[in-house]
Amino acid sequence: MSETRNPAKPESENLPRLVVLLHWLLAASVFFLFISSWWMLSLPLPSEEFTYRELPFQLHKNIGITLFVAVITMTAMRVRSLLREASSSQGWLQRLAVADHILLYTLLMVCCLSGYLSSSYSGWTTTVWWLVDIPAWSAENDDLNILFSEVHLWSCWVLLGLLLLHIGAAIYHGIGNDDAIDKIFRLR
Amino acid sequence: MQSIFMKNEIAKANVSWLAVMIMLFGLLLLAGHSNELLKQTVIGPGSSADLGMTADCRADELEEEQLSLEECQLMVSNVRIILSSSPQWYRSYQLTLSSLGVAATLFSLVIAFGLINRQSPALRLAILSTALLLIIDVAGFVAAVNTGPLLRAQYLWSLLLWICIHLCMLVAVIRFGQQGETDS
Numbered sequence: 262m263s264e265t266r267n268p269a270k271p272e273s274e275n276l277p278r279l280v281v282l283l284h285w286l287l288a289a290s291v292f293f294l295f296i297s298s299w300w301m302l303s304l305p306l307p308s309e310e311f312t313y314r315e316l317p318f319q320l321h322k323n324i325g326i327t328l329f330v331a332v333i334t335m336t337a338m339r340v341r342s343l344l345r346e347a348s349s350s351q352g353w354l355q356r357l358a359v360a361d362h363i364l365l366y367t368l369l370m371v372c373c374l375s376g377y378l379s380s381s382y383s384g385w386t387t388t389v390w391w392l393v394d395i396p397a398w399s400a401e402n403d404d405l406n407i408l409f410s411e412v413h414l415w416s417c418w419v420l421l422g423l424l425l426l427h428i429g430a431a432i433y434h435g436i437g438n439d440d441a442i443d444k445i446f447r448l449r
Numbered sequence: 450m451q452s453i454f455m456k457n458e459i460a461k462a463n464v465s466w467l468a469v470m471i472m473l474f475g476l477l478l479l480a481g482h483s484n485e486l487l488k489q490t491v492i493g494p495g496s497s498a499d500l501g502m503t504a505d506c507r508a509d510e511l512e513e514e515q516l517s518l519e520e521c522q523l524m525v526s527n528v529r530i531i532l533s534s535s536p537q538w539y540r541s542y543q544l545t546l547s548s549l550g551v552a553a554t555l556f557s558l559v560i561a562f563g564l565i566n567r568q569s570p571a572l573r574l575a576i577l578s579t580a581l582l583l584i585i586d587v588a589g590f591v592a593a594v595n596t597g598p599l600l601r602a603q604y605l606w607s608l609l610l611w612i613c614i615h616l617c618m619l620v621a622v623i624r625f626g627q628q629g630e631t632d633s
Contacts, residue, residue, distance in 0.1 A: 297483070
């Protein structure tokens with residue numbers, strides 16, 4: 262296969278390797294969190310006898326906390342280029358792409374934070390990867406637990422909608438064979 | 450000259466599209482196999498639902514989870530369905546198959562990177578990895594056929610869908626490989 266690039270296509274700047282790796286790590290984590298959470302919520306409610314939820318919920322929180330750190334890192338690394346793209350974007354497709362990315366990052370953070378706050382107000386402790394205890398935000402509070410559970414639930418549904426838009430855009434770029442696909446796969 | 454350029458562009462577009470598809474379905478499958486691993490780890494014989502314990506449905510928990518009392522009780526039945534419908538060999542078989550599935554899926558994701566980064570053996574390896582995923586789907590399907598009807602109802606449809614997806618992808622990879630060889 263030739264390495265010749267279509268001269269009509271503009272060359273865009275490469276993404277740092279860490280951003281590429283974080284993008285795919287986030288993608289794998291988000292898919293797993295969605296699929297596993299749909300299943301784990303069908304498990305029997307926790308009690309002294311029924312401990313089925315213990316491992317899935319701890320794992321869910323561990324991945325969520327790791328994902329939050331990854332999103333913050335990725336946002337910090339991409340904020341400048343996203344702002345530049347936002348100010349120079351022409352056409353509704355480009356503007357939609359920039360808005361989709363900004364909303365995706367924001368919603369990922371909201372999902373993680375609301376999940377943590379909900380868990381914190383539920384009175385359950387969080388130990389990251391069974392190693393480090395995370396202090397509870399506050400004492401147990403059922404009303405706030407329910408409130409943040411709702412925020413977590415709805416922000417995740419909106420996130421899923423945006424992800425589908427993101428996936429649609431990836432397929433569009435894949436069929437068009439443009440630089441967007443090269444950028445997010447390029448490890449050099 | 451124009452025709453060679455067009456052919457290269459089409460071949461690259463095919464590979465680019467293929468890599469996106471491998472990544473998309475690969476990530477979904479990775480989540481599916483990982484969740485199956487988690488499921489088989491958590492739901493084991495001899496656990497409380499298997500011992501016939503009744504559900505503990507406290508009113509405050511029901512309100513918090515927005516569940517009815519009946520739903521809460523059926524959650525335990527749901528676990529019993531899995532346990533009573535699984536033959537003795539099924540859990541260890543699923544644990545092994547899901548572990549293989551995770552490994553094969555990770556391999557296919559690496560191949561997708563190779564396709565975009567223009568690594569020459571990537572297309573041939575893509576055939577291998579997709580065939581491997583197809584074999585794992587078929588092995589899962591055959592196992593599910595040999596379980597009880599309650600478990601078959603849970604597994605067969607999604608496994609059939611995965612078989613179709615991987616079959617389509619395998620045919621596409623083989624065809625793109627043939628086109629690449631003809632063009633070069």
